[in-house]
Amino acid sequence: MSWTEIGSEEELRELLGEVMPRAANKERVRLHERDRQWLAASPFCLIATSDEAGNCDVSPKGDPAGFVHVIDDTTIAIPDRPGNRRADGFRNVLKNPHAGLIFMIPRRNETLRINGRARLVREAPFFDEMIVKGHRPRLALVVEIEQIFFHCAKSLLRSSLWKPEAWEPDPLPSHATLVKELQHVTESLEELEQYYGEAYSKRLYG
Numbered sequence: 407m408s409w410t411e412i413g414s415e416e417e418l419r420e421l422l423g424e425v426m427p428r429a430a431n432k433e434r435v436r437l438h439e440r441d442r443q444w445l446a447a448s449p450f451c452l453i454a455t456s457d458e459a460g461n462c463d464v465s466p467k468g469d470p471a472g473f474v475h476v477i478d479d480t481t482i483a484i485p486d487r488p489g490n491r492r493a494d495g496f497r498n499v500l501k502n503p504h505a506g507l508i509f510m511i512p513r514r515n516e517t518l519r520i521n522g523r524a525r526l527v528r529e530a531p532f533f534d535e536m537i538v539k540g541h542r543p544r545l546a547l548v549v550e551i552e553q554i555f556f557h558c559a560k561s562l563l564r565s566s567l568w569k570p571e572a573w574e575p576d577p578l579p580s581h582a583t584l585v586k587e588l589q590h591v592t593e594s595l596e597e598l599e600q601y602y603g604e605a606y607s608k609r610l611y612g
Contacts, residue, residue: 429558432555432556433553433554433555434553434554434555435480435551435552435553435554436479436480436551436554437476437479437480437482437551437554441518441554442476444509444511444518444556445472445474445476445482445509445518446471446472447471447472447511448471448472448474448509448510448511448518449468449469449470449471449473449511449512450466450467450468450509450510451466451467451468451474451484451507451508451509451510452464452465452466452467452507452508452510453465453466453467453484453495453505453506453507453547454505454506454507455494455495455498455499455502455504455505455506455524456498456502456504457497457498457501457502458501458502461498463494463495463498464495465494465495467484467487469485469487469538470538471511473485473536473538474509475532475535475536475546477532477548480550480551481548481549481550481551482520482548482549482551483527483530483532483536483546483547483548483549484507484546484547484549485533485536485538485543485546486543486544486545486546486547487538487541487543487610487611488541488609488610488611488612495547496526496545496547499524499525499526499547500526503523503524503525504521504522504523504524505521505522505523505524505547505549506519506520506521507519507520507521507549508557512568513568515559515562515563515567515568516556516557516558516559516562517556517557517562518554518555518556518557519553519554519555519556519557520549520551520553520554521551521552521553521554522549522550522551522552522553523549523550523552524547524548524549524550525547525548526545526546526547526548527545527546527547527548528544528545530546532546533546538611539610539611540611541611541612580599580602581602582595582598582599582601582602583595583598585598585602586598
């Protein structure tokens with residue numbers, strides 16, 4: 407198999423053309439009221455980080471809508487919740503304090519993108535405002551905004567992400583089966599099915 411690789415920005419621009427003026431001029435560095443409204447309505451975001459060698463990670467974060475705390479017009483905080491403790495993204499931030507975030511709202515095809523400098527905070531007064539179901543976060547990712555803009559809807563429209571009628575039947579086995587097949591675990595499949603069953607959702611904050 408052979409392919410033709412692009413090796414320069416000049417080649418890329420020759421293929422794609424110049425960026426449209428609306429897209430080139432949409433970047434901002436401070437939160438607008440519409441950005442605040444979007445963050446208040448968003449229950450989900452993706453956080454991209456990399457370490458000092460460029461090894462990348464993308465981590466999903468979700469909570470009730472409005473879980474992102476706006477500190478001021480240029481700073482936001484994202485609470486951490488109990489998870490698997492890998493902390494891949496957090497470890498990246500300690501080595502390379504940059505992060506890219508995409509905030510989504512169900513049924514909306516646009517996304518809000520924020521890029522900026524990130525740091526980990528283990529205690530701050532605003533932690534009291536990020537309590538969910540009695541859970542006060544042990545740490546938060548604080549991001550100083552360097553770039554913010556709304557991203558167009560084309561990718562989500564192409565994917566029909568929010569259209570149930572376009573969803574295919576689930577082609578994969580249960581998560582417990584995937585864990586048993588792909589990870590080194592000692593539990594039986596039955597034990598894993600029980601762990602990832604109905605009780606799993608009851609342990610989201612504990």
